Amino acid sequence: SPIEIKEFMTNTFAILEVSANRKHIDFQLSSPEELYMEGDEDRLRQIFVNLLSNAIAYTPEGGKVEVDITVTELDMIRISISDTGIGIPEKDLPRIFERFYRVDKARSRGSGGTGLGLSIVKHLVELHKGTITVESKVGQGTTFTLELPQIH
Numbered sequence: 001s002p003i004e005i006k007e008f009m010t011n012t013f014a015i016l017e018v019s020a021n022r023k024h025i026d027f028q029l030s031s032p033e034e035l036y037m038e039g040d041e042d043r044l045r046q047i048f049v050n051l052l053s054n055a056i057a058y059t060p061e062g063g064k065v066e067v068d069i070t071v072t073e074l075d076m077i078r079i080s081i082s083d084t085g086i087g088i089p090e091k092d093l094p095r096i097f098e099r100f101y102r103v104d105k106a107r108s109r110g111s112g113g114t115g116l117g118l119s120i121v122k123h124l125v126e127l128h129k130g131t132i133t134v135e136s137k138v139g140q141g142t143t144f145t146l147e148l149p150q151i152h
C-alpha cells in the first residue's frame, strides 16, 4: 500500500528521539509536499532506522542530523540523510555496504555494532527498485542519498 514519506520519516524520527536527545543531536526534516511510494512498511522502517541510528551513533554530542526529501527529474523520490559526524575515510567508502565491514574496530568499539546494518539497507533498497550512494568527509560528516520510485 502507498506510504507517505514525510509522515513516515516523522514517525521514524520519533522511534529514535530518545537516543538523539541523549546526545543533544538536533533532528531536522524538510520535505516539499506529500510524496508517496509503494513498499513494505516494516522493510522501509528498517532502512531508515538503520541509517538514522548510524547518523546518531557516529555523530558527536551536539551535532545535527538532517533529512531532505526532493523529487528528481526522473520522478524518483530522493531522500538524503546527512550528519555532522566523524565521517568515513575515502579508502573505506567502497566497502561500507559489505557484510560485517566496519571502518575501524577501535573507533567503533563503543557503539557495539556488528557491521551488518548497511548491507541490509542496501539489499532492502534494491528490493524496492531504488539506489543508495554515500558521500563523506572525515571530521565533517556523511550523507547517504537514496532514490526510490514515486507513485502518483
Ligand code: ATP
Pocket (backbone or CB within 6 Å): 050, 054, 055, 058, 059, 083, 085, 086, 087, 088, 096, 101, 102, 103, 104, 108, 112, 113, 114, 115, 116, 117, 118, 119, 142
Ligand atoms: P550495525 O550492524 O549494528 O549497524 P555498524 O553500525 O558498525 O553495526 P553498519 O551500519 O553496516 O554497521 O556501518 C558500517 C560502518 O560504516 C560502521 O561501522 C561505521 O564505521 C561506518 N558508518 C556507517 N554510517 C556512518 C555514519 N553516518 N558516519 C560515520 N561512519 C559511518
Ligand code: MG
Pocket (backbone or CB within 6 Å): 050, 053, 054, 113, 117, 118
Ligand atoms: Mg549501523
